[in-house]
Amino acid sequence: MKQDGTNSLSGLYLFVAAYVSLFAIAGVLLFGPGIFPRTVLVPDGAGQGGHAALLSTEIDCESLKNITELQFLAGGWTKAVYKGRFLGTPVAVKTVNLDGHSLKECQDKGHNISHCYNRAAAKIVKEMLLLRELVHDNIVKVLGSCIPQTSGPVAMVTELGExxxxxxxxxxxxxxxxxxxxxxxxxxxxxxxxxxxxxxxxxxxxxxxxxxxxxxxxxxxxxxxxxxxxxxxxxxxxxxxxxxxxxxxxxxxxxxxxxxxxxxxxxxxxxxxxxxxxxxxxxxxxxxxxxxxxxxxxxxxxxxxxxxxxxxxxxxxxxxxxxGQYLESNEVVNMDINSLPGFTILEGKDLPGQFDYPCPESRSAVNCIRSVHSLQEAADLCSADYKCKAFVIGHARTWTGRVLAIFKSGVGPPTPTRGHKLIFRRDGLH
Missing domain, CATH: 1.10.510.10 (Transferase(Phosphotransferase) domain 1)
Known part of the structure; x- marks a missing residue:
């Protein structure tokens, strides 16, 4: 797969000189000739879901200027990464890092800025080709690119992540x-x-x-x-x-x-x-x-x-x-039960903004919110926590389908809330 220095240099110059040549050379360097039937000239984001499906317009050199709210995120040896918004969609923009180690090292060896930029740009193009080959829900989606036919920055646009x-x-x-x-x-x-x-x-x-x-x-x-x-x-x-x-x-x-x-x-x-x-x-x-x-x-x-x-x-x-198969006790799976030993269930009631407190393993820094498999599991968690006097079950579910329970440190006049249940400990009332 490695090529000699002369061929590599001539190939790198062509990356920025012409769109088709750039794709051809990057494809051959990375994947070999077989890359062409699958990837060259395939629209960026084609066949992908997520943010790509939300964009009706493919991001190219012309529409790249419509990315707003650009902010620098990070810089590496070769690439600089920015975040911005394109038609309201958060995106990440990867381009050559002009202050990166690769560019400076190349210039220190006596090469001019154009040559060094082309070498760095080639790496971005090869990365884009690889990302487009590995289309998967757990691979970041390519939403577009800019590979100018004349002069200009080479950039790849992907969905933005944390x-x-x-x-x-x-x-x-x-x-x-x-x-x-x-x-x-x-x-x-x-x-x-x-x-x-x-x-x-x-x-x-x-x-x-x-x-x-x-x-x-x-x-x-x-x-x-x-x-x-x-x-x-x-x-x-x-x-x-x-x-x-x-x-x-x-x-x-x-x-x-x-x-x-x-x-x-x-x-x-x-x-x-x-x-x-x-x-x-x-x-x-x-x-x-x-x-x-x-x-x-x-x-x-x-x-x-x-x-x-x-x-x-x-x-x-x-x-x-x-x-819930990991649970030791014989817990009731049904969320629609109307009785729990030691607890009183009030249908259609909630305590919004009342008696909230933090707890270990909470999904919130200020509230005690934990996912549960059943009302019985929520009741067991409440009984094991001396602060807990009640909990509320609503409509919210997690990515696994478990229900979110909000635990409360007290009980007061409830607020009518359709579809919610307020469950409080009878031994916790004073």
Whole structure:
């Protein structure tokens, strides 16, 4: 896949010189000639949902100027990322970082600014081609691009997501972190079974991911590897694994391709566990789910499970949590029951803005809001909390289908609210 210096330089100059040439060279450098039937001249965002489906106009060089409220977000060695709004839709704009290390290093070697810009722009185009190949709910969506035929900035426009801030992640409700864990499992499975083969996340950092409407998405694919290590024997494949994985991970040398089959998949799993899953999954997990979580953590730590197994076990964890199968007591599933031992149920009543208090594992910093599988689970949580005197059940549900319960520290004159239930402890009334 590597080309000599002369061919690379001439190719890079063509990236900004002409739209078709730029796409052709980037496609060949990244994917080989087979890229053309699938990607060249395919409209950005075609066949994608989410923000792309909301935009009736494809973002191109002409409409790029209609992006408003531009603000700088971050800068790396090659790219600068901005956020803005296009026709009311939040977007991210990736372009060449004029203050980046890559551009300065290139100029320090004696190359002019045009040459150095073209080299950096080529990386953005190749990233765009890769993102468009990996169309998936957990891959950030490309909404458009600008690759000018003459002079001008090269830019890629994607949907906008929130960065993975560690502190904020730890403040999320466990159920929301479970959603991110499920997203990571789906990304790992996609990378292992992509249209381009098994791909490697060579630099696994939280900066490569964003959260869009609660869903984890891979947004930065600069450092993705397209091939697995070469080999002659299985021993060659074992030697290129980290020491921690040499006795647990399954990888072998394919006699046909002379590549280490399974290497990228297992390494991705190990890195995901090390940098994400072990930090966010165990904290605050329901006690009844801990045996399942420990098994999943072991699968990540040893990379002894395939990505398909990781995904299957994660989906099973989500199902058991959402269905309440992890609960020890014989709880009533029906939310429409009209009696609970020790509690009084008032239909169509609420206590909005009254008797709110913070509590551990709450989905709010000021209110005690937790998801429950049943009224009985909510009653058990209330009974175990000395501050809780009542709770309210409404229409709101979480992404797993569980109901949100708002716990209260007291009871007063209720407000009529259709579809709500106010349930208070009889022993908590004074």
């Amino acid at each position: 960065p993975l801030d560690t502190v904020r992640l730890l403040q999320l409700a466990w159920e929301d972190r479970l959603r991110l864990v499920l997203g990571m499992a789906k990304i790992l499975h996609l990378l292992a079974h992509s249209p381009l083969g098994s791909l490697a996340m060579n630099d696994f950092r939280r900066q490569q991911f964003v959260i869009v409407d609660g869903i984890l998405k891979l947004s930065d694919v600069d450092d993705i590897g397209l091939e697995e290590p070469s080999c002659e024997t299985r021993t060659d494949c074992i030697q290129v694994l980290p020491l921690q994985l040499r006795n647990t991970s399954e990888t072998w040398c394919s006699p046909e391709t002379k590549r280490c089959v399974g290497h990228n998949e297992r390494l991705n799993i190990w890195r995901a566990g090390k940098h994400f899953i072990h930090q966010f999954l165990p904290l605050g997990a329901p006690a009844g789910l801990r045996p399942l979580i420990l098994g999943l953590l072991k699968g990540y730590r040893e990379a002894s499970w395939s990505s398909a197994k990781i995904l299957s076990e994660t989906e099973s964890l989500v199902h058991i949590f959402s269905s």
